[in-house]
Amino acid sequence: MTCLALDIGGTKLMAALVDGAQVIDVRRIATDRAAGPAAWLDAAQALCAGWKGRYSALGLAVTGAVDARGLWSALNPETLNIPPRTPLTELAEARFGLPALARNDAQAAAWAEHRFGAGQGRDTVFLTISTGLGGGIVSGGRLLSGRCGLAGHFGQTGGAGTSGRFEDEVAGRWLARAARAQGRALEAPEIFAAARAGETWAEDLRTCCAERVARLCADIQAMFDPEIIVIGGGIGLSENFVETVDAHLPEAPDLLRPALARAGLGAEAGVIGIADLARSADR
Ligand code: BMX
Secondary structure (H helix, E strand, O other): OOEEEEEEOOOEEEEEEEEOOEEEEEEEEEOOOOOOHHHHHHHHHHHOHHHOOOOOEEEEEEOOEEOOOOEEEOOOOOOOOOOOOEEHHHHHHHHHOOOEEEEEHHHHHHHHHHHHOOOOOOOEEEEEEOOOEEEEEEEOOEEOOOOOOOOOOHHHOOOOOOOOOHHHHOOHHHHHHHHHHOOOOOOHHHHHHHHHOOOHHHHHHHHHHHHHHHHHHHHHHHHHOOOEEEEEHHHHOOOOHHHHHHHOOOOOOHHHOOOEEEOOOHHHHHHHHHHHHHHOOOO
């Protein structure tokens, strides 16, 4: 069964036709961050206007928390300013004329990595490290959602010895801010390129980021005891990032040491995961 899968993120909006783990067709545009949910769905609809009749299920993987009733809210409005309790599935169903299933983007990606990617068949925790930091947990073959759709939102914890919200101390926005504080107006990809070119200031930022992620992974191991922690997102997928995290895991007894892997499905994990969830009867 082919599924229309939409991914609404803080930077990009993606529409894909997905069959199993196969992305048959995909289109992307930048998210108009100043617009709101209705305009984002209009944009998604325009992206896939030519696909009518080619799909029979609808899934949405979105930044922010989605509860069991399909109500959608931002946790960090800096990522995307979603009005509280936006009726996402209702809005999507009215537009596309199909029952819809919506989940947080990182939760959907966790499911995809567990089904088809680096965590295949295993208890998996997934982390996406990009503009912010998101996550998802698959335990005993089930994707955890939680009461309000919060399960796996590790970026919203005050973990790893930092103060405040963890994603504000580790991910893309933090890297850019830290570089700016040193007089360099650069974004995360340029900072990582500078690190690869051997510039010490950039290597230090990258190492600091990896060290903090390593401490988070150790905490996750103690909390959920997964078989694997899969790391993705723009920063997570960058060259040798997972190896650097691994090298900075805190000293701990073997039992507490997580097994880490680079995400297998790249930037399409969210659409692959939500398509699989939307197809299955287990909602
Ligand atoms: C934020 C939060 C998460 C999301 C994560 C990564 C919002 C709007 N988003 O922590 O729900 O999973 O960012 O989002 O509160 P991305 O858009 O960077 O993939």
